[in-house]
Amino acid sequence: MLASTQELLETARINSYAIGAFNVYNLEGVKAVVNAAEDAASPAMLQIHPSALRYGRSSLIALCLEAARSATVPISVHLDHSTQAKDIQAALKAGLTSIMADGSHLSYPENLKFTREMTQLAHQYGAVVEAEIGRISGTEDGLTIAEKEAKMTDPDQAVEFVQATGVDALAVTIGNVHGEYKSPPRLDFDRLLKIRQRLSIPLVLHGASGLPAAMIGRSIQLGVCKFNVNTEVRQAYMSSLQQEICHDTDKDLLEVAGAAISAMKSVIEDKLLLFGSAHTAHLHDTPYAHLLASQSKMSKML
Template sequence: MLASTQELLETARRNAYAIGAFNVYNLEGVKAVINAAEKLRSPAMLQIHPSALRYGRSMLVAMCLEAAKAATVSVSVHLDHSTDQQDIQDALQAGVRSIMADGSPFEYGKNLDFTRQMTQLAHQSGAIVEAEIGRISGTEDGLTIAEKEAKMTDPLQAVAFVRATGVDALAVTIGNVHGEYKRPPRLDFDRLAKIRQLLEIPLVLHGASGLPAAMISRSIQLGVCKFNVNTEVRQAYLQALKEEVCGKSPSDLLEIAGAAITAMESVITEKLALFGSVGKAHLHETSYAAMLASLSHD
């Protein structure tokens, strides 16, 4: 069922697990996420990166929304890492009700202004907004941020930012990176604990590809209720295509697509288990029913 990202995150936070948010680019990616979520009875999120949005436009959004509606578990659709007002407007017009207004490439004042404007725009459409304070290094979808440009999230600045913008969730930078970790990851859990102490809204950690289980678990204990995963799923997709297409006897096109789905589904299954969301679908069904009951009494 198509779910509210806010409900997914709040329920996950109350019950000490996290939602897996997986970037998708085509039907194979969507099927991989839905298949894994349904088999494990887990909630999940379909994420669309701006590069994928510009490639697939409203057709990609429509596919994600229809897949979420048809799923037997709670699934939401989210626009990831958008720095462009037009992309956000296009996503909202296409029916997306969860966006990331990413002003982190800008200096703090411009980030605040951009995020506040996009939050007002999104809220007018009934959408929720994730923002980011700090700057995550690494490479994702062709965008590379050098380590020297990375900046940790300042807890006190995060409080002022959330109050000024009215955002619904915050992505934090505590040593996490986009893409592959070039050295063993080191996360600043003291910083995360301070942010959690000061903020009530859901916290998000990008760059979950490559994080060990112990760090995932500790992050959840300290309030992270959404992890973004992209790199490992894409790598599984590309490797499966390479093996199928370059094999001695190339397979039928649908068999190639099926192998790619299976490869991505394996990674997604592993991540959902790490995030602790396996078997939690019923919690969201209960929350959804309670919300409908509440609305009927208003």
Template sequence: MLTSTQAILEKAQRYGYAVGAFNLYNLEGAKAVVNAAEADRSPAIIQLLPQILRYGGVPLIALFLEAADSASVPMSVHLDHCEEADVIAMCLEAGIQSVLADGSKFSYEENLAFTREMTVLAHQQGATVEAEIGRISGTEDGMTVAEKEAKMTDPDQAKAFVAASGVDFLAVTIGNVHGKYHSAPRLDFDRLARVRQLLDIPLVLHGASGLPALMIQRSIELGVCKFNVNTEVRQRYLEFWREYGKTGSQTDLLDCQKAATGVMQEVVAQKIRLFGSAGRA
């Protein structure tokens, strides 16, 4: 059932678990998330990036919205990492429940002005806004932030930003990265704890692919109730097609699509259980 992202995350925050937000590209991905969420009676969030939207357009949004609405568990659709006002406006008009108005590459003042403007726009249409303070390093789907450009979230600045912008959720940067971790992850939990002390809105952690279970659990204890997942699901999908290309054992395309859905569903299910949202629908 199509549900507001705010309702999904506020419930997660209240009961001490997190919800997986899965970046998707096609019908197989949507079915994988819906199937896994229904099987484990878990809420879930479907996400799409502007790069994918340029390829699939409004029909892709409609596909994801229909998939979420057809599910027997609460689901929403979220626009991830968007710095273009016209794209955000288009997605809100198409019915998306929430957006990440990403001004993290701008100066603090520019980020605040952009985020405030997008928050007013989203709230007028009954949608909610995620913002990002600090900047996450890494590469994902053609979006690269060099390590030298990354900046961790300043807790006091985050408090001021949220108060001035009116955003609904905040993505924090505490050592997490987009894409692969090329060394053992090191998250600054003291920084996260300070942010949690200063803010009562739901917190978001990007770059959840590859984080150990103990780090996930500690993040949840300190207020993270949305984890973004892309790399592991996407890689499993690509691995399936590479393996299929080598063997050619299946000749029916529909059978291949079902199998590809199944391998992604396994990864989604693992994340749902790791985040503690199983049985919370």
């Protein structure tokens, strides 16, 4: 079923687990996420990165929305890391009701201005907005951010930012990185605790690929209710294609595609278990869950 991102995050937060948000690029990726979520009886999110949006355009959005509607578990569809107003507007017009307005590459005043404008636009469509304060290093989807450009999220600045922009969820930078961790990850949980103590909206952690279970669990305890996963799923897809094609050149196209789906699905299922969302789909199919999300959104508007 096509679900509200707001409802998914709020229900996850109140029940102390996190939603897995997985970047998708094609039918195989979409099927892997939905199949894994259904087998695990888990909610999940299909995420479209701007690079994937430029590649698949409105057809990719339509594919994700239809897959979510047809799923037997709650699935929401989200535009990830969008830095361009035109992309956000196009996604909203195409039917997305969940977007990330990413102004983290801008100065703080410019980020605030961009995010406030995109939030006002998205809310006109009834859409949920995630934003980012601080800047995450690493490489993903052709975008590289040097470690020296990374900036941790300031807890006090985060409060000001949320109040000024009206965003619905906040991605934080506490030592997490996009892509592969080149050294053992070190997350600043004291910083995360201070942010959680100051903010009531859902918190998001990007760069969950490669984080050990103990760090995932501690992040959830401190209020993170959405993890973004891309690198490990992409690697499973590419590795499967290489293995299938190189080892048996006579294999049928659909056999190769099926093997890729299975490889990605295995990674995704592991993440759903790690995030604690497996066997929680029933929590989202109640009047209370939808009321909770509605009340949360209303409280921020007052």
